[in-house]
Amino acid sequence: MSGQSLCALAQTLxxxxxxxLAALWFPEHQRATANMIGTMSNPLGLLIANVLSPALVKTAEDIPxxxxxxxxxxxxxxxxxxxxLWESVPPTPPSTGAANSTSESFLHxxxxxxxxxxxxxxxxCFGGGIGVFSSFSALLEQILCANGYSNEFSGLCGALFIVFGILGxxxxxxxxxxxxxxxEATKIGLCLTSLxxxxxxxxxxxxxxxxALAAICSLLGLFGFSVAPVVMELAVECSFPVGEGASAGLIFVLGQVEGVLIMLLLTALTVRRTGPSFSTCQQGEDPLDWTVSMLxxxxxxxxxxxxxxxxxxxxxxxxEAESEGSSSPRMCARDPRNISPTQVPPLETPGLTPPDGALEEAPGPASLSKGHSEWAETMTRDI
Known part of the structure; x- marks a missing residue:
């Protein structure tokens, strides 16, 4: 229990x-892919452990x-x-969003x-989706064994769910x-997941x-599980400039809370099966009817x-902030109010001739002669 508690505490970090990570280290055209790799590494580790553990453990003595x-x-x-790992951020921010990713304090x-x-x-809504998928993954074996499916088949369905989720x-x-x-990707993916x-x-x-069940579990992963990284990016997009850790982390927290509530509700609605039993469950109890819970x-x-x-x-x-940030230097350069006398281009203006030496290397503002100053002010006004 102490080890599990430490793992749970580490999970929050x-x-x-x-x-x-995607926001700080990758430009805008790579963030969703980087987020996907980081997010899907978690279920990939679960898949490897679920496949490797039965191969390693044949008897109770093999568990250590x-x-x-x-x-x-x-x-x-x-x-x-x-x-x-020595650096929290790259030397140069890859995007305007990365430069402003910590602009808001946590509480604010x-x-x-x-x-x-x-x-x-x-x-x-997506926290509820996380809760639904958490309940599905945790109760899959109990649901299927009550109708005669083996534990090995339940493990296969869980593996297909993760594999197609990573692919999607x-x-x-x-x-x-x-x-x-x-x-658009989030809404379409969740609609297909509901069906x-x-x-x-x-x-x-x-x-x-x-x-049919193997195909359905594969489609659940392909449509629903694959949307998670996109939703994390969408959460950051709609909550900017709030930090990415806060906006993404709060969704996972809500998902865990809703998952606990949904799982308790589903198990409370199960009843003992009264008809013929095809159960392969190994708990030594009467088989349960999950019809109402699944609906x-x-x-x-x-x-x-x-x-x-x-x-x-x-x-x-x-x-939008990154787009404005990338265009603001050009806009400022075109604004006459931001042009200093030393930056005035040597334009040919009819009826206006610069004084001798004005087109040579411009002196600093403090050393401008009266002639230079009047000519520069006139040029700025004309521009």
Whole structure:
């Protein structure tokens, strides 16, 4: 329990880091892809552990050996994080957003987030989506075994869910980096996810539907799991200039809270199966009927999606700020009010001849002669 508690504490420092890393170290046309790689590394590690653990552990005596093997990647990550990382930011910010990524304090940033209607809708709805997927992943084995599916098949469905989620995130990250269609990609992905959840709620209560369930779990990962990195970028865009860690981290916090509530609700709605039992569950208890719970899960996913699609709309504030920042030097150079007398170009103006020596190297403002000053002021006014 102490080890699990330490891992949980560490998760709060790591879970929101991909959005911050992408914002500080990558330009705007690479941020979504960088965020995707950082975000998907977490489920990739879960997938590797879920595949490797059964291969390493054949008896109870093998568990210490498995834990010893897992110390190696943990120690390597600790070494890299403490010895090889020396800089929090690059020497030169890759974008205007990176230069302003820490412009708001944490508490003031939280206040701005609460007052941001678009962000509140996104956080509640996608946080609910995280809760739905967390409940789905945690209860998948119990749901399927009650209808005669083996634990190995449940593990295969979980693996397909993660693999297709990573594949979809890769493709979607590259797409939104080029098109900036964060909102459109999120809404379409969640709509397809809701339809797939409805299909899972119905098919999971039937026997002998291995191929259909495997395909549905793959589509759940492809449509829903892959949207997570895009939503993290969208949260930063709609809440700029609030720090990326605060805007992305708050969504994950809400997702964990909603996940706990949804999981408790789903388990409370289960009832003992009264009909013929096809259960392969190994808990030694009577099989449970998950029909109502699965319909509720699909309904919650559909509700969160509908609210997001109908009510969420936001400008991309960070991209707008970066666009204004990149164009402001040119605008300032064209503004006559920002032209000093020493920067006046030698234009040929009819009826106005500069005094002798005026086109030579311009002196400093303090040493301008009266003739030079009058000529420069006239030129500035004409421009």
């Amino acid at each position: 790591v879970i929101s880091s991909p959005a911050k 050996m498995m834990l010893g093997i897992y110390i190696v990647p943990a120690a390597l990550a600790c070494l890299l994080a403490t010895v090889c 940033g939280l206040k701005l987030l609460i007052q941001n209607k678009a962000y509140v809708i996104l956080a509640i 995130a890769l493709l979607l990250g590259l797409y939104v980096d080029q098109t900036r269609h964060f909102t 797939t959840f409805v299909a899972f709620a119905l098919v999971s209560q039937l026997q002998g539907q291995t191929f 509720l899960l699909a309904g919650l996913c559909t509700l969160f999606t509908c609210v997001l699609v109908i009510f969420f709309n936001t400008p991309y504030r960070r991209l």
